[in-house]
Amino acid sequence: MPEIKTNDLDAMLEYAVKMKATDIHLTVGSKPMLRLRSLLQPLESSQPMSQEDTREIAVACLDEEKLAVLKQNGVVDSSFSRNGLGRFRINIYKQRGTYAIAIRIQPFVIPKFDSLGLPPVIKNFARLKKGLVLITGVTGSGKSTTLASLIDLINEERQCHVITVEDPIEYLHKHKRSIVNQREIGMDAPSFSVALRSILREDPDVILIGEMRDMETVGIALTAAETGHLVFSTLHTVGAAKTVDRIIDNFPPNQQDQIRSQLATVLEGVVSQQLVPSADRSRLIPVTEVMVATPAVRNLIREGKPHMLNSIIQTGANEGMHSLDANLAELCFKGLIAKEEGLSRAQDKQYFQQLINKRW
Template sequence: MLEQILRTALARRASDIHLTVDSPPVLRLHGQLVRLEQDGRDLTLTPAVLEDMLQQLLTPAQLEQFRERGDLDLAYSLPDGARFRVNVYRQKGYPAVALRVINTSIPSFHDLGLPEVIARLARLPRGLVLVTGPTGSGKSTTLAAMVDLINREQAVHILTLEDPIEYVHRHKKAVVNQREIGHDSLSFAAALRAAMREDPDVILVGEMRDPETIAVALTAAETGHLVLATLHTSSAAQTVDRIIDVFPPYQQQQIRVQLANSLQGVVSQQLIPRADRQGRVLALEIMVVTPAIRNLIREGKTYQIISQLQTGGKFGMQTMDAHLRHLYQQRLIGREEVLGRAQDPESLAKML
């Protein structure tokens, strides 16, 4: 039954699958949740059926880990190579599963509609480049496209630290080594510390979750590596504040200086349901770090970053609200979506 559900999700181009007790399988199609039905048959999942699915998804060692911890991240593949990012968790005493469909082919910049400025950030020799946004906004896909661009163009050593490994990169012009947290290393911080002795030119950090990981990533960016990483923030200014605020007050000035020196760019993104047809469209806020922005970060004036984005078009910068307005004028997204996702809905409503 599990394989049948996964193949149905692939055929219908779902992005996610939810399996939970007392509900039929649920697919996320173009951002909306849809219950799976089949010729009037009751597909409601029972505890026994879900337990059977766990036996198919997890190895005995993973099953034991799940029983101890109550949740587990892993990657799962079908025999034909179709891949899924999986989180198994417990709710109300029963197991539940969330699966994210991973494209086996890495989309190009053109396929994703990414502007040239993001390619310029990927080609930088050193520094920190962050891709941010809520869960399910396509951050992993954008980073995979950036890594693939470097892989095709430069003879460098790329090291990725992921939980779990999503897109599988083949060696092209670069050498790409991919480490899975929990399998190849204990934690992001431990893998990142070890990375400094593994001669990387480019390091991808799947998620900067804690102060230790952020501190080592900043040091790596300062010492001549290009570090690509993600954060769950919704704007460039909020990203800078989040990084600084995870540290105790006595450390914040030092981190502010390190960040001002090493940060090269922030790409904040959202995936929005299209108004013209089925599917979703990518909305982007882009900050390219200029000397003026470095001074604002150093002096703690992040509230002024938005004005730099508004006037930084010649560097490829744009605010999220400006891009939402552009997508609305092209009739790609509806007014409600624009105002629901804008950072300053009042001002944007007047412009619309």
């Protein structure tokens, strides 16, 4: 391929989309790097980035307000679109006195839920009328895509008002049977807490909170779910037990019993997910843990025993539940991912090995 100039962001974006990369990393002294099937690979047809290259790209991607934030805080999040290519989430940060840039590639078209390879039980969460549904996982695990597909399903099937609060907006939703209003932090509201304080006065049926970041955000999400709204949000946790712990730990000890009771009442499900390279390294495969809020699950949360949730999940197949390790073992058995990859990702390696031994 022809050489791509280090300050030609559009050419980099076009090539990255063509190669089905998920991310682009630009840093001084290194060639542009693409994340392909979870591995970083250099853009061989380019030269190492200079300080001027990253500064020029940063200035081109940000308006004056965002540039001021970058200069003051040393980091800023934003997003932008390119016709025919897609939408891009960008994080620009300072390192060693220069700018470094991470770009996440989002397609314009929201993937249909059935194309994602996720368990059908997750689709049921989109058909609830109220409650709290959490999609969890580390950065880059596909949480935003899962949520976007669920919101799109609601948009196609129901006549309701959906409000999203995101930082930044990743997927753009068109109005279908529902109306979908999307608020971006920094553009439409100064913070999550400010946006959420007024959200119940905006007559929503469904609320998407990009991330439950602090005590106030969690409290508003619980209250919204308790007052008859369907609330979706994310946490950077792995597994239902750790997710419950994280929510409770946001609050001081004298409030935790009340929050446990509230969470036990409103929680409808927790989905934890990862993206794992396929056995032939040709694509990424979603691996999930699903917990459905059965009466037994609610009791454990109310009694402050989240460490016992894993046992409920492992034996809850009739309710649509499964553990991350069980899903990993199933994908290994089908030959979709390598056993070594499954073992390295397993939460309980001994349990995973027992599942594998039963199959082979």
